[in-house]
Amino acid sequence: xxxxxxxxxxxxxxxxxxxxxxxxxxxxxxxxxxxxxxxxxxxxxxxxxxxxxxxxxxxxxxxxxxxxxxxxxxxxxxxxxxxxxxxxxxxxxxxxxxxxxxxxxxxxxxxxxxxxxxxxxxxxxxxxxxxxxxxxxxxxxxxxxxxxxxxxxxxxxxxxxxxxxxxxxxxxxxxxxxxxxxxxxxxxxxxxxxxxxxxxxxxxxxxxxxxxxxxxxxxxxxxxxxxxxxxxxxxxxxxxxxxxxxxxxxxxxxxxxxxxxxxxxxxxxxxxxxxxxxxxxxxxxxxxxxxxxxxxxxxxxxxxxxx
Amino acid sequence: xxxxxxxxxxxxxxxxxxxxxxxxxxxxxxxxxxxxxxxxxxxxxxxxxxxxxxxxxxxxxxxxxxxxxxxxxxxxxxxxxxxxxxxxxxxxxxxxxxxxxxxxxxxxxxxxxxxxxxxxxxxxxxxxxxxxxxxxxxxxxxxxxxxxxxxxxxxxxxxxxxxxxxxxxxxxxxxxxxxxxxxxxxxxxxxxxxxxxxxxxxxxxxxxxxxxxxxxxxxxxxxxxxxxxxxxxxxxxxxxxxxxxxxxxxxxxxxxxxxxxxxxxxxxxxxxxxxxxxxxxxxxxxxxxxxxxxxxxxxxxxxxxxx
Numbered sequence: 001x002x003x004x005x006x007x008x009x010x011x012x013x014x015x016x017x018x019x020x021x022x023x024x025x026x027x028x029x030x031x032x033x034x035x036x037x038x039x040x041x042x043x044x045x046x047x048x049x050x051x052x053x054x055x056x057x058x059x060x061x062x063x064x065x066x067x068x069x070x071x072x073x074x075x076x077x078x079x080x081x082x083x084x085x086x087x088x089x090x091x092x093x094x095x096x097x098x099x100x101x102x103x104x105x106x107x108x109x110x111x112x113x114x115x116x117x118x119x120x121x122x123x124x125x126x127x128x129x130x131x132x133x134x135x136x137x138x139x140x141x142x143x144x145x146x147x148x149x150x151x152x153x154x155x156x157x158x159x160x161x162x163x164x165x166x167x168x169x170x171x172x173x174x175x176x177x178x179x180x181x182x183x184x185x186x187x188x189x190x191x192x193x194x195x196x197x198x199x200x201x202x203x204x205x206x207x208x209x210x211x212x213x214x215x216x217x218x219x220x221x222x223x224x225x226x227x228x229x230x231x232x233x234x235x236x237x238x239x240x241x242x243x244x245x246x247x248x249x250x251x252x253x254x255x256x257x258x259x260x261x262x263x264x265x266x267x268x269x270x271x272x273x274x275x276x277x278x279x280x281x282x283x284x285x286x287x288x289x290x291x292x293x294x295x296x297x298x299x300x301x302x303x304x305x306x307x
Numbered sequence: 308x309x310x311x312x313x314x315x316x317x318x319x320x321x322x323x324x325x326x327x328x329x330x331x332x333x334x335x336x337x338x339x340x341x342x343x344x345x346x347x348x349x350x351x352x353x354x355x356x357x358x359x360x361x362x363x364x365x366x367x368x369x370x371x372x373x374x375x376x377x378x379x380x381x382x383x384x385x386x387x388x389x390x391x392x393x394x395x396x397x398x399x400x401x402x403x404x405x406x407x408x409x410x411x412x413x414x415x416x417x418x419x420x421x422x423x424x425x426x427x428x429x430x431x432x433x434x435x436x437x438x439x440x441x442x443x444x445x446x447x448x449x450x451x452x453x454x455x456x457x458x459x460x461x462x463x464x465x466x467x468x469x470x471x472x473x474x475x476x477x478x479x480x481x482x483x484x485x486x487x488x489x490x491x492x493x494x495x496x497x498x499x500x501x502x503x504x505x506x507x508x509x510x511x512x513x514x515x516x517x518x519x520x521x522x523x524x525x526x527x528x529x530x531x532x533x534x535x536x537x538x539x540x541x542x543x544x545x546x547x548x549x550x551x552x553x554x555x556x557x558x559x560x561x562x563x564x565x566x567x568x569x570x571x572x573x574x575x576x577x578x579x580x581x582x583x584x585x586x587x588x589x590x591x592x593x594x595x596x597x598x599x600x601x602x603x604x605x606x607x608x609x610x611x612x613x614x
Contacts, residue, residue, distance in 0.1 A: 088491065184395065187534040208515035211532060220606045222527040225518060227494040259609040293611055299527045300607045302566040304600055 003248040004114055004141070005032045005241065006046040006133050007123020008103065009053065009071065010080040013096075014233050014276060017088050024277040025057050027080065028123030028147065031234035033066045034281035035241030035268040036121070038289060040249040041065030044114045046133060050078040050102045060282065069111045074102045090229045091206050110136040118142040119248040121240055122167070124149050127159035134166050143253050145169040145244050146198070147236065150176050165197035169258075171240055173204045186211060187218075200258060202243070204236055212262055214255050221262040222300055224270040224292070231276045235269040238281065242268030267292045310555040311421055311448070312339045312548065313353040313440050314430020315410065316360065316378065317387040320403075321540050321583060324395050331584040332364050334387065335430030335454065338541035340373045341588035342548030342575040343428070345596060347556040348372030351421045353440060357385040357409045367589065376418045381409045397536045398513050417443040425449040426555040428547055429474070431456050434466035441473050450560050452476040452551050453505070454543065457483050472504035476565075478547055480511045493518060494525075507565060509550070511543055519569055521562050528569040529606055531577040531599070538583045542576040545588065549575030574599045 007028030014021050029047045036043055043066045051074065058068055083097035108129060120141040122130045130146065144167040152160045153176065164170065170193065174186060180196075181189035186203055190213035193201050201213040207229070209222040242265035247253055250260075267289060271280045314335030321328050336354045343350055350373045358381065365375055390404035415436060427448040429437045437453065451474040459467045460483065471477065477500065481493060487503075488496035493510055497520035500508050508520040514536070516529040549572035554560055557567075574596060578587045 185534055185536075187532050205515065208512065209527075209529070218532055218606060219609070220516075220529040220532070221609075222516070222529065222607075225494045225525055225527070227492055229492075256610065260611055263609055263611060297611055299525060300529075302526070302528075302570055303563065304567055304570060304604055 002042070002044065002117040003036060003040055003119040003121065003244060004044045004046060004070075004110075004117045004133075005029050005036060005121045005123065006108065006130070007032060007121075007125060007147075007237065008080050009045075009047040009049050010082060011052075012233055012277065013081075013083040014231055015085040016090065016231050017086065018228070018230050019276070021276050023081070025054070026082065026234060026277060028125075028234075028237040028240075031237035031272065031278055031281070032121055032123055032241030032244075033061060034064070034278045035238040035265075035272070036245030036248070037064040037066060038268070038281075038284070038286070039242070039245035039264070042067050044070060044117055046070035046108050046110060046114070048072045048074065048102045048106045048108070051075050053079045067113075070108070070114055072102075072106075072109070077102045084233070086232065090232050108133055115139070118251070119244055120144045121244045122146045122163075123237060123240065127152055127156050127163045130163050131159070131166065134163070143168050143244070143247060145171065145240065147171045147240050148176070150179050153179050161196060167198055168253075169200040169202065170198040171202045171204065171236070171243075173206070173236070177201075177203045190218075202262065204239065206232070206235075210239070210262055210266065212255075212258055214258070217255055219255075219259045219262065221259070221266050222296070223266055224295060224299065226270060226273065229273045232273050233276075234278060235272050238272040238278075239265040239269040241265070263293065263296050267296060309349070309351065309424040310343060310347055310426040310428065310551060311351045311353060311377075311417075311424045311440075312336050312343060312428045312430065313415065313437070314339060314428075314432060314454075314544065315387050316354040316356050317389060318359075319388075319540055319584065320390040321538055322392040323397065323538050324393065325535070325537050326583070328583050330388070332361070333389065333541060333584060335432075335541075335544040335547075338544035338579065338585055338588070339428055339430055339548030339551075340368060341371070341585045342545040342572075342579070343552030343555070344371040344373060345575070345588075345591070345593070346549070346552035346571070349374050351377060351424055353377035353415050353417060353421070355379045355381065355409045355413045355415070358382050360386045374420075377416070377421055379413075379416070384409045391540070393539065397539050415440055422446070425558070426551055427451045428551045429453045429470075430544060430547065434459055434463050434470045437470045438466070438473065441470070450475050450551070450554060452478065452547065454478045454547050455483070457486050460486050468503060474505055476507040476509065477505040478509045478511065478543070478550075480513070480543070484508075484510045497525075509569065511546065513539070513542075517546070517569055517573065519562075519565055521565070524562055526562075526566045526569065528566070528573050529603070530573055531602060531606065533577065533580065536580045539580050540583075541585060542579050545579040545585075546572040546576040548572070570600065570603050574603060
């Protein structure tokens with residue numbers, strides 16, 4: 001039941017049509033760890049922070065079963081900082097500031113105690129660093145899930161192709177799937193991407209849900225229709241954490257188990273967007289999650305008679 | 308088991324990234340009738356055509372159980388003609404030509420033999436004409452379904468509001484729901500629209516599926532992920548025909564029955580887009596439809612364990 005979550009731990013400053021924050025906690029590995037910690041413990045975190053990352057946040061993660069031995073703390077630098085502004089549709093955003101800070105020369109080291117982890121979640125970062133983490137593991141994990149983004153497709157495609165050949169599940173959004181494959185039809189895009197290495201492909205479509213492709217199979221998971229999306233930041237990372245958290249919990253990596261895992265990931269993401277930052281992921285209880293999962297069942301459940 | 312389908316019977320000339328047609332058969336009542344005829348017979352059609360509408364098409368409809376007594380044939384005028392060009396994403400299109408022709412002074416008359424129909428599908432046309440059809444029915448149908456579009460929201464909102472207060476189920480797409488309600492969130496939009504008259508609201512999201520709202524309930528039906536969408540023309544009307552066809556067949560207008568009806572409508576629409584015009588709707592068999600319905604079950608079926 002051992003899960004490694006790799007990615008950024010950062011500060012974000014976010015502006016949405018509903019409000020604005022100063023620097024708050026963010027980063028792909030933060031969202032993934034908080035989401036997964038509701039499902040499985042311990043979680044082995046690999047990341048990097050500067051001298052400004054709050055001790056209370058580290059304590060909170062530790063309390064939730066997140067092992068921080070793999071989180072490097074750089075004493076004379078600042079944590080990664082991102083600032084962005086969402087458009088009215090909440091699906092598109094402008095990046096206002098990207099201060100790499102500690103990320104600029106991040107060279108992750110996998111602690112000895114993390115070896116033999118069965119599940120590896122590689123959050124969105126430079127493909128070469130993702131490859132380094134895989135290569136440091138003496139035993140290949142049972143399942144490697146990779147998140148990436150269009151930036152790496154535009155600037156580091158060869159490295160990205162290499163890491164794609166090393167992983168099991170790829171998470172991208174619809175425009176990234178189109179860019180990566182050169183196909184507009186998501187079905188055609190999926191076929192091409194599944195030839196690049198991953199055996200499973202999840203295409204995230206934001207408020208329109210997510211598609212899971214594997215061989216000739218396809219599964220569609222809706223997003224819960226929400227009255228308000230308050231802050232979409234971290235929703236994809238939260239989805240990833242819920243997804244791999246469910247798989248690590250059940251140790252079942254069949255297609256059917258992945259379908260359930262996508263619903264769990266979608267449920268987690270539906271909480272994430274309700275408040276700024278990872279706040280809601282800290283507040284929710286087992287009961288909240290169960291109620292939301294039941295809402296997903298209601299949302300898509302139907303009886304069919306043949307004609 | 309009597310169903311009235313009301314709307315246009317027309318010629319379309321369509322250009323898509325995949326090809327181009329000369330004038331082919333189209334119109335909302337054509338698509339709705341072909342789709343519904345796979346589920347229920349007879350179908351009572353109300354529409355208007357000119358002297359140019361092919362006799363073979365009328366024969367084909369009759370053969371499929373579509374009663375054409377309510378279709379007015381104007382001897383000295385031409386049928387409605389629409390020409391449009393789809394963009395690469397197939398979700399947006401430009402209208403190139405709209406020749407109203409016979410539609411310009413369409414004054415539908417409901418034949419006596421159509422009275423006491425239990426199901427009424429009002430395809431997209433001027434709201435005043437839709438109202439006229441409702442008012443001519445001596446007994447209110449068990450279920451009235453209305454399709455409309457943003458054009459009427461911009462040019463005839465008062466009439467549209469009147470017809471909204473007379474119907475049971477409203478079909479609109481996502482941008483129309485937003486326009487009609489003034490709300491961006493579809494959940495908020497649905498709440499407002501359900502106060503305008505309809506007890507059920509279906510928001511069509513094209514390739515992203517459809518949402519059904521009723522009181523506090525919501526159901527999400529995916530669209531089948533397709534390798535190619537060849538021609539989206541008529542997909543919404545086909546969806547409507549499949550939806551009301553299923554309800555008329557089962558005579559069950561519960562929320563659960565509507566969920567199934569949406570899946571049937573989505574299945575019908577998935578055939579429609581495979582070829583130009585209503586061609587595929589003429590070709591498919593009961594077996595084709597059953598296979599596709601089973602694909603929809605596979606597409607969304609999952610098991611859930613609570614956390």
